[in-house]
Amino acid sequence: MADEGLAAETLCQVAITVKDIEKASKAWAAALDLPVPEARLTGPAEETHARYHGRPTEAQARLAFFNLGPITLELIEPVGEPSTWRDGLASGSAVHHLAWQVRDADAAAARLQAQGIPVAQTGDFRGGRYVYLDARERLGVTIELLGSRP
Amino acid sequence: MADEGLAAETLCQVAITVKDIEKASKAWAAALDLPVPEARLTGPAEETHARYHGRPTEAQARLAFFNLGPITLELIEPVGEPSTWRDGLASGSAVHHLAWQVRDADAAAARLQAQGIPVAQTGDFRGGRYVYLDARERLGVTIELLGSRP
Numbered sequence: 314m315a316d317e318g319l320a321a322e323t324l325c326q327v328a329i330t331v332k333d334i335e336k337a338s339k340a341w342a343a344a345l346d347l348p349v350p351e352a353r354l355t356g357p358a359e360e361t362h363a364r365y366h367g368r369p370t371e372a373q374a375r376l377a378f379f380n381l382g383p384i385t386l387e388l389i390e391p392v393g394e395p396s397t398w399r400d401g402l403a404s405g406s407a408v409h410h411l412a413w414q415v416r417d418a419d420a421a422a423a424r425l426q427a428q429g430i431p432v433a434q435t436g437d438f439r440g441g442r443y444v445y446l447d448a449r450e451r452l453g454v455t456i457e458l459l460g461s462r463p
Numbered sequence: 464m465a466d467e468g469l470a471a472e473t474l475c476q477v478a479i480t481v482k483d484i485e486k487a488s489k490a491w492a493a494a495l496d497l498p499v500p501e502a503r504l505t506g507p508a509e510e511t512h513a514r515y516h517g518r519p520t521e522a523q524a525r526l527a528f529f530n531l532g533p534i535t536l537e538l539i540e541p542v543g544e545p546s547t548w549r550d551g552l553a554s555g556s557a558v559h560h561l562a563w564q565v566r567d568a569d570a571a572a573a574r575l576q577a578q579g580i581p582v583a584q585t586g587d588f589r590g591g592r593y594v595y596l597d598a599r600e601r602l603g604v605t606i607e608l609l610g611s612r613p
Contacts, residue, residue: 318496324531327477327561329603340601343578346468381474383533407603408558411477428493451490453479453557 317424319413325459326385326412330401334390338377341388350377354392355438363436365395370434372396387412397434397445397455410445410455418444418460425456437462467574469563475609476535476562480551484540488527491538500527504542505588513586515545520584522546537562547584547595547605560595560605568594568610575606587612 331337334352342349352375355361363370375390389409391398401409415421422432422444433447433455444458481487484502492499502525505511513520523542528535539559541548551559565571572582572594583597583605594608 345470
């Protein structure tokens with residue numbers, strides 16, 4: 314057991330979609346008693362190669378992070394569309410994903426897809442890439458796999 | 464900084480409300496590659512002293528836990544009502560709360576209440592007590608404080 318599934322990887326992040334990242338960052342900073350983090354915009358599509366349900370998307374997001382020890386709390390304000398971030402906000406479900414740092418993103422994604430959990434969005438960022446799997450129906454949240462670039 | 468807020472405490476749990484805990488436990492067990500945990504019913508009201516928005520409630524829940532290293536993933540199937548678990552399921556927002564193990568639940572709750580985050584539900588369990596604060600509007604999720612019994 315636990316040699317191949319997500320339990321063998323590292324849960325590293327809880328992410329929440331927000332309408333106004335400055336307002337949300339201030340509220341979280343107050344609750345946590347931490348400094349307000351600076352929000353930063355994700356790169357343009359030519360840099361991130363973002364794909365939404367298989368198709369390239371120009372959508373971006375503004376991100377802010379709080380370090381909570383074993384995991385980070387990520388706030389996400391969607392910019393443009395289509396994206397799973399925009400979908401999350403539209404659905405009224407604030408928590409967007411739980412993220413795992415994985416050793417092999419393709420293998421981990423294939424295992425979840427074989428369980429009927431489809432890939433919803435993918436993209437690159439400085440230092441890595443991400444795969445969002447739409448496990449909302451099956452598990453209640455989107456699952457993010459964080460891996461290194463191939 | 465971080466001497467008094469939640470960042471000075473221990474984030475220990477992400478919880479998801481589910482309609483069918485057997486089905487959800489099996490789906491999560493498959494994704495995680497862990498054994499299916501046994502669901503257990505919370506105690507009766509005379510044992511848990513559960514209060515919902517200040518009033519005693521008979522509501523219970525069936526709970527199942529996965530140990531994910533630094534934090535646990537909790538699945539919650541509401542039984543009876545009223546409860547924040549039932550509210551969570553009705554709202555369509557699967558993630559119910561982020562929980563912190565705190566040194567002083569009353570002090571931590573007072574700090575959050577002073578920020579405009581009200582207490583929604585409280586109760587006891589074997590070995591401790593919990594306070595749910597309704598931070599859905601302000602932070603996007605309910606905050607749970609786990610403390611020892613006074």
